[in-house]
Amino acid sequence: DQQVKQNSPSLSVQEGRISILNCDYTNSMFDYFLWYKKYPAEGPTFLISISSIKDKNEDGRFTVFLNKSAKHLSLHIVPSQPGDSAVYFCAALEITGANSKLTFGKGITLSVRP
């Protein structure tokens, strides 16, 4: 059973507009949520994270919103740029003592049209 779900496989937006990437989770014990960006033939690179005790974190054009009651988070990219075209993975981190486990969603392919 998937604990981290990205239900849309793809999203296409116009350059300059807002991209909203959604992610749902089922495990209320997750401590942090992270977003990663991946280009073909490269490893994922970290974008932004949010602690489970916060509801918003902002870093430049990227903002992540967390709604714990709905078990939902979203990544906003404003304004979207063609270089943002990539696969975006939502991930959730559960920390138990000194151990941690990182669980990923299936990813969403973002295409930003010039």
Added chain:
Amino acid sequence: DVKVTQSSRYLVKRTGEKVFLECVQDMDHENMFWYRQDPGLGLRLIYFSYDVKMKEKGDIPEGYSVSREKKERFSLILESASTNQTSMYLCASSLIRDTDTEAFFGQGTRLTVV
């Protein structure tokens, strides 16, 4: 700069061969992970390790084993490679603290089993 290095970018192996995928990190991280990425399935956790000689099964451990003899090195072993193990394999490491929630990835190994 944090560095996670996977020994090969591309590998081609025959069915039934024993395959070793090596991963080394230079940041003294306790946690290390092996994922595979397949189209439409996202990143799936195979095994992870939170200390030397410690390992935990992830979501899809069947057909794989791991070795962590030294803190900086985490090896993924395919005991008898099969064609359904053709995939992109990604290694990651992390140091989990209250404010450090990032996992760093290697560049990936594209394994083809023929």
